[in-house]
Amino acid sequence: MSHKILIVDDEVTAVNNLAYVCEKEGYQVTTRTAGIEAIEVMNKEYFDIILTDLKMENIDGIAVLNAAKQLNSHVAVILITGHATLDSAVEAMKLGAFHDIAKPFRLDEVREVLRKAIEMVSLKNENQKLKEQLSNNQQSTSIITQDASMEKLLAMARQ
Numbered sequence: 001m002s003h004k005i006l007i008v009d010d011e012v013t014a015v016n017n018l019a020y021v022c023e024k025e026g027y028q029v030t031t032r033t034a035g036i037e038a039i040e041v042m043n044k045e046y047f048d049i050i051l052t053d054l055k056m057e058n059i060d061g062i063a064v065l066n067a068a069k070q071l072n073s074h075v076a077v078i079l080i081t082g083h084a085t086l087d088s089a090v091e092a093m094k095l096g097a098f099h100d101i102a103k104p105f106r107l108d109e110v111r112e113v114l115r116k117a118i119e120m121v122s123l124k125n126e127n128q129k130l131k132e133q134l135s136n137n138q139q140s141t142s143i144i145t146q147d148a149s150m151e152k153l154l155a156m157a158r159q
Helices: 012-024 034-044 061-071 087-093 109-139 150-159
Strands: 004-008 029-034 050-053 076-081 097-101
Touching: 004 012, 004 034, 012 029, 012 050, 012 109, 029 034, 034 050, 050 061, 050 109, 061 076, 061 087, 076 087, 076 109, 087 097, 097 109, 109 150
Parallel strands: 004 029, 004 050, 050 076, 076 097
Antiparallel strands: none
16 A cells, blocks of 8 residues: 655755655655645645645644644654754644654655654554444443353453
8 A cells, every 4th residue: 555645845846855755665645835735635635644844935834734633633744844943843743743854854864754654654543443443343242241250351351
């Protein structure tokens, strides 16, 4: 299964470089050069990862991060910035960013962060599916008993 990545940056060169790396890694890539365009496409399509520049005109990377998390809590948002500060990195992490990468970025660093993000997204999605299966199984099975030891055993099994 090919994972979907949205790349958002107002610098066309950065978008092209990131898209090239992501496509070489086998990801499906969508690119946008403005935050508003990114939010529009996020409302129409599902993405596993969003790589977004932090500093963009009008709608910045934090707004893209917030919109992405409202649409899909499992998405991994990676912020790219040439203006990295400890405060902005901490703020981004508090808001749910997966990672931040400083410009100029190293391609090997981008590849490694993408691998870790895909791993995390896959685990979250698998966990969600297992929870749903467990919930469905619990709803379909009921054992009725008045035996106290059997009730204790059933309670332990549910936990």
